Amino acid sequence: QVQLVESGGGSVQAGDSLELSCAASGNLFSYYFMGWFRRAPGKEREFVAAMRWSGAGTMYADTMKGRFTITRDYGSKRVYLHMPSLKPEDTAVYYCAVDRSPDRLVAAKAPGLYDYWGQGTQVTVSS
Secondary structure (H helix, E strand, O other), X not given: OOEXXXXXXXXXEOXXXXXXXXXXXXXXXXXXXXXXXXXXXXXXXXXEEEEEOOOOOOEEOOOOOOOOEEEEEOOOOEEEXXXXXXXXXXXXXXXXXXXXXXXXXXXXXXXXHOOEEOOOEEEEEEO
């Protein structure tokens, strides 16, 4: 069993930066994928980025590539999403998730393939 708790969200102005944090508890295996998703008002939950707990296999949504950065700190069991230069369209609830499948060759983008979820943290970007 893995528990996830996100933090770091808030209300910011366009152009500001935020760093989201996901604190994980429980056993994490190196092959687990740690993912970030977001759900904007009135939209489906969408993939943002993911990486293996080992630090390998980083993948970004095409629309996020070059904008956001996913990192993890092995010692504190935290995964981060660094979000510089935020835009109003980045407004969403951001979720941390874990895919524990041992057979995944690359990060999954479908939310249904992730096994554990945090409660989410709200990010609101005003223009």
